[in-house]
Each structure stands twice: as structure tokens, then as C-alpha cells.
Amino acid sequence: MENKKELRNWLDAHQLEHPLVIAGPCSAETEQQVLKIAHELKDSDVSYLRAGIWKPRTRPGNFEGVGAIGLKWLQRAKEETGLLTATEVANKAHVDLALEHDVDMLWIGARSTVSPFIVQEIADALKGTDKVVLVKNPVNPDLALWLGGIERLHSANINKLGVIHRGFSTYEKTKYRNIPEWQIAVELQSKFPDLPLICDPSHITGKRDMILDVSQTALDLNFDGLMIETHIDPDNAWSDAAQQVTPAALIQIMKDLKIRKVMDDEAEFNNKLTTLRTQIDVIDHQLIDTLGKRMKVADDIGHLKKSKNVAVLQNKRWNEILGKMILEGEGRGLSEEFVLRMFKAIHQESINHQEKIIKS
Numbered sequence: 154m155e156n157k158k159e160l161r162n163w164l165d166a167h168q169l170e171h172p173l174v175i176a177g178p179c180s181a182e183t184e185q186q187v188l189k190i191a192h193e194l195k196d197s198d199v200s201y202l203r204a205g206i207w208k209p210r211t212r213p214g215n216f217e218g219v220g221a222i223g224l225k226w227l228q229r230a231k232e233e234t235g236l237l238t239a240t241e242v243a244n245k246a247h248v249d250l251a252l253e254h255d256v257d258m259l260w261i262g263a264r265s266t267v268s269p270f271i272v273q274e275i276a277d278a279l280k281g282t283d284k285v286v287l288v289k290n291p292v293n294p295d296l297a298l299w300l301g302g303i304e305r306l307h308s309a310n311i312n313k314l315g316v317i318h319r320g321f322s323t324y325e326k327t328k329y330r331n332i333p334e335w336q337i338a339v340e341l342q343s344k345f346p347d348l349p350l351i352c353d354p355s356h357i358t359g360k361r362d363m364i365l366d367v368s369q370t371a372l373d374l375n376f377d378g379l380m381i382e383t384h385i386d387p388d389n390a391w392s393d394a395a396q397q398v399t400p401a402a403l404i405q406i407m408k409d410l411k412i413r414k415v416m417d418d419e420a421e422f423n424n425k426l427t428t429l430r431t432q433i434d435v436i437d438h439q440l441i442d443t444l445g446k447r448m449k450v451a452d453d454i455g456h457l458k459k460s461k462n463v464a465v466l467q468n469k470r471w472n473e474i475l476g477k478m479i480l481e482g483e484g485r486g487l488s489e490e491f492v493l494r495m496f497k498a499i500h501q502e503s504i505n506h507q508e509k510i511i512k513s
């Protein structure tokens with residue numbers, strides 16, 4: 154699949170002056186709950202009312218969604234408020250029911266995107282549809298798998314496509330529920346600049362008080378829209394209580410978000426930008442040059458180790474370097490996380506160089 158301008162058509166047709174907003178409860182719970190949320194969101198920036206009807210839960214025994222009856226509640230919400238509707242589908246039966254109930258936007262969840270069999274089944278069931286279909290990233294940070302989902306839908310003649318970035322699972326405990334790994338979304342944008350890209354800060358953060366901050370980052374990275382879980386009584390929600398916000402909080406988030414332009418034509422701004430970018434280019438050149446020099450020293454160490462039959466990995470020395478560099482980084486405004494990532498990558502390259510020498 155190639156990038157093409159038309160990929161944006163369905164989004165442009167909304168003629169919005171703000172990011173696309175998809176909001177509503179994690180799960181549809183009762184008809185009254187769905188209708189109340191819809192009415193509270195009716196006059197906001199929200200275009201699509203979302204609600205989970207079938208909920209894929211990590212472990213059995215939790216609330217797994219109300220099922221098809223919830224689609225009738227969405228239909229009624231649309232009739233009463235004019236909001237378009239959106240829900241997750243995970244197999245052919247879901248697709249058939251969603252289409253029967255005229256759901257306007259369907260998305261494939263992160264746990265389904267990992268399975269090409271499931272995505273293909275959904276693509277076949279949706280063949281040629283004029284509904285909007287969005288693909289959430291797979292739970293593991295695999296851009297090819299994510300794009301593979303889009304390509305399967307595209308091959309089934311579905312033209313109103315988009316992607317949702319909901320973060321990636323990790324075994325490590327972090328401040329996020331699912332770490333954003335923004336560079337994956339940035340890479341996706343550079344491959345498909347016209348494919349609408351939506352951020353789901355609710356699943357990235359898992360916590361309502363971090364949603365504004367992550368939404369702002371997404372907009373600063375040129376995301377086209379936001380999907381935010383919204384509930385009239387978040388603390389008593391039947392699923393994902395901690396990450397849902399009230400409709401009033403959602404409206405406030407929309408007010409607080411700063412929408413930035415992609416570029417500005419003013420000459421003075423552009424001159425300054427060019428000067429600063431020239432500085433970055435020079436520094437990047439120095440970085441590569443310095444790294445090349447460091448690897449040459451690692452090669453010399455490799456030869457030395459080979460001559461005395463000494464192991465490549467030297468944990469004590471390595472941990473000393475890491476400790477020192479974290480401190481030095483701190484003094485220069487570099488986060489521990491960044492210094493660790495960067496030096497782990499450098500260490501791996503150094504090991505690869507020495508391995509090559511020792512094995513030769």
C-alpha cells in the first residue's frame with residue numbers, strides 16, 4: 154500500500170477546526186448511561202460516541218460487555234444527539250451486528266491486531282464497506298504488524314482508514330499503563346503522512362490525571378485526533394475506572410489543549426529555524442564522528458582481549474560507565490531513561506564490534 158492524499162478524505166470531510174474527538178465510555182453498561190453520556194457530549198468537540206460492546210479482558214471473570222443490545226443504545230444515542238457512533242469489533246459476528254446497527258466507525262483492538270487471522274476475518278466481513286475502520290497498534294511494538302492490519306483492510310477495498318496509537322505493553326513497571334514509544338508513531342507518519350492518526354491517551358496512561366499531558370504530546374506530534382474514554386460516573390465504571398474522565402473534564406481537556414500549526418511562513422521565524430537547524434546538523438555530524446571513534450577504541454580493546462583470551466563483556470566496568478554517565482547526563486538536562494537507552498545501544502554496538510574481532 155502506498156501513501157495517497159485521498160487517505161485523509163473521510164477526515165477532511167468533517168471540516169473540523171480542531172482535532173477529531175472520539176469519546177464515550179470504555180463499556181456500554183446501561184441504556185441510560187449511554188444516553189446520558191451522549192447528551193452531555195452533544196454540544197462539545199466530540200464527533201463520534203464510542204462504547205465498548207464486547208470487551209476483551211485480560212483475565213476471565215470480569216465484565217465482558219453487554220453484547221448486541223448495546224448497539225441499540227448507540228443507535229438511539231445517535232438518533233437523539235446526532236453524534237456518530239463507534240465500537241470495537243473482534244470477529245465476523247461482531248462486524249455483522251455492528252453493520253446491521255449502522256455503527257459509523259469500527260476499530261480493531263490491540264489484542265486483535267496481533268493476529269493476522271483475526272484481522273483478515275474482519276477485513277473479509279467488512280469488504281467494500283463505506284464505514285470508517287481504524288486499527289489500534291498491536292500490544293507489542295511492531296510497526297510492520299500494525300501496517301499489515303491496515304493493508305489487509307485496504308486490500309478488501311475499504312477506503313476510510315485510520316490508525317489509533319494506544320501504547321505498548323511492557324513487563325517493566327512504568328508510569329504508563331502502555332508505554333507510548335512515540336518514535337513508532339512518528340515512523341508510521343513518515344511512511345503514511347496522509348493516514349489519519351488518532352491517539353488514545355486513556356490506554357496509554359491508565360490514569361485520568363495524565364490524559365491532558367499525553368494528549369498535548371500527541372497534538373505536538375501532529376496527531377489528527379484523540380479517543381478519550383468518558384463516563385458519567387468514572388469511579389463506578391464497570392471497566393477501566395481509573396482512566397475514564399467525566400464529560401465536563403473532557404470538555405475542559407479540549408479547552409486546555411493547545412493546537413499548534415504544522416509550520417509558519419513568517420520570514421524571521423524561518424531564518425531563525427534554519428540557523429538553529431544548521432547547528433543541529435553540525436552537532437549530529439560530531440555525534441556520528443565521535444561514536445565512530447569510540448568504536449575504533451572498542452576494536453583495539455577487542456584485539457587486546459583476543460590476544461589474552463579475555464571475555465568481551467565486562468560487567469563491572471560497564472556498570473561504572475553507566476553510573477558515571479547517568480550523573481553527567483543529569484548535569485546536562487538528559488533524563489536517566491534517555492542516557493540508559495543510548496548507552497545500552499552503544500554498549501551493544503561495542504560488543505558486536507569486539508565479537509567480530511574475537512571470532513575472526
Ligand SMILES: C=C(O[C@@H]1C=C(C(=O)O)C=C[C@H]1O)C(=O)O
Pocket residue numbers: 451454465466467468470471474499500503504507
Ligand atoms: C570496551 C570494553 O568491552 C565491553 C564494552 C564496553 C564499552 O563499550 O564501554 C564496556 C565494557 C565491556 O562490556 C571494555 O572491556 O572496556
